[in-house]
Amino acid sequence: MSNVKQVLVVDDDQDIRELLAQYLTKNSFDVITAEDGIEMDRKLDCHQPDLIILDVMLPGDDGFTLCQRIRQTSNVPIIMLTANSDEMDRVLGLEIGADDYIAKPFSPRELLARIKALLRRTLFVAQDEQEIKEKEKSRYLCFAHWKLDTQQHVLLDTNNTVFPLTGADFQLLMLFLESGDKPISRDQICQSLHGRDAFANERGIDVHLSRLRNYLGDDAKAPNIIKTVRGKGYLFIAPIRSED
Secondary structure, three states: OOOOOEEEEEEOOOOHHHHHHHHHHHHOOOEEEEOOOOHHHHHHOOOOEEEEEOOOOOOOHHHHHHHHHOOOOOOOOEEEEOOOOOOOHHHHHHHOOOEEEEEEEHHHHHHHHHHHHHHHHHHHHHHHHHHHHOOOOOOEEEEEEEEEEOOEEEEEEEOOOEEEEEEHHHHHHHHHOOOHHHHOOOOHHHHHHHHOOOOOOOOHHHHHHHHHHHHHHHOOOOOOOOOEEEEOOOEEEEOOOEEE
């Protein structure tokens, strides 16, 4: 079985597509490209990329719309390309399910580092899942009115309605669930979500935390699940139980 990772680059700029295809191929990736959402859908019909690089500004459906559509059926890692001055683009991308972002113009070397960090994180999640199976741990972790399926990476509410999680959301939630009664620092969150090669910023961490809290229906001002501990970080305060 080949260990070569496949990357799908979706950008309407032919020069960027060719640059990334050439650079990533030289760095041992299999690269496929698409110039818009229509071509992206065709490529996804016959390929299962390990990671998607998705530009925000595209003809037809924009990158935000495509990201949301991908998230309806897949947890594939997504890195969004945004305009240099548009912080709101970056924030919105994270909120709707992107795992990371990089601003244009960008260094191919920096993008490569982000790709490797994101794929490494995805691998760690898969390894953790395998370890859980090998140790015959409980499949479900229950808290508040939620049940986390640690094998399928989805949340279930009291009506057993399924809510898929992105890779970043699952990783962050597992970090909290495994923390016991110890607060988690912002540095720990950054390390868990982005790895050593991250180019993280404070706003990005805030977005990840806010997105998870909103997803769980937890009010930061009156928390029942994740509490802010001044000077220490964040503490998971909801009781946790296991189910097979």
